[in-house]
Amino acid sequence: MTATDHSSADDRTLVRAAQRGDMAAFEELVARHRDKIYARAYSMMRNEEEAVDLSQEAWVKGWQRLRQFQGEASFGTWMTRVVINLCLDQLRKQKRQRTESIEAMDEESGGVERQMPVVTSNPTAGLERAELRQRIDRALALLSHEHRTVLVLHEFEEMEYKEIARTMGCSIGTVMSRLFYARRKLAALLADLKKQD
């Protein structure tokens, strides 16, 4: 398969070629999906350097495990699951290193969001796409990684509650509670950013 063939081939054809050891086919897959994989890592880690390293590691793992890919989901979806798992492992390692207490986190997610007043007007209405992205970026950075991860898995990965629970190793109730808190907190942060204008 030539370079031209690679660029015009669909993912499925490229995956089959890569499974036979065609590295050029794999390079084309990397080129097509690298931004999406990096974006997922960045959303979860909030650190450019870590996100680059983890997305690189995801591609290396992707190559090593390519034979396991049977095509049940799209290649892009399969790769995002690889990078999500790497990010979760990294976040768990970081959490073990931090002194953050689980009890404190549970407290935070178990009451504050119930007291927050409802944001009645849409704080992002009328914003340009770039401005909106920047604000969400700032607001996401202020969430704990547990809340941000639930939000990312639900909103971007479009996972169901039970799937998130399985991925994160927690109960469905915890997923619902964290997602609720994350959304309410994000709404409040976006409203604050609007007030600052």
Add this chain to the structure above:
Amino acid sequence: MDFDAQLKLQAFLDGELPEGEASKVADWLARDREAAALLEELRNTRGAMAGFEAGIQLPESREFFWSKVQREIQRRETPAPKSAPTPLLARLRRFLAPASALAVILVAGAVLIRPAGPFDHAHTAGIETALADSGAFTYHDYSAGATLVWLSYPADNEVADNDEAGTIE
């Protein structure tokens, strides 16, 4: 509104409620303005996040990023080089050094803990070191009529002695 009701509202938004439950929540929303406002807030937040990741790009060129990935793949696929075989003499020395030390300790211990008795005399046992070869020890047990010679050969101190001789000059 209690927390369970709030979570039910969210599950309604996310399409996670069974049909029967969903229609009950829809009725409730029609009657409760507070619940409707909360649902609107949750919906706005979800809408704001849509498309957020689309603008994020890997801050490295295609060629540079791929070169890193490729290098790492190749590094992991290359089997680690086997360590060079250890020369026989080096392996023997590794074994002989502790064995020599152990032998000296055992011999010295045997001499020291030998019970004193009526037949004990100054020349019953002893260790001698041959002056010509400091790596050789001889143990005589006169009462038992036994002689044990321990040669720590090749003697490590041979090399050291030679070096020392050179430096003295």
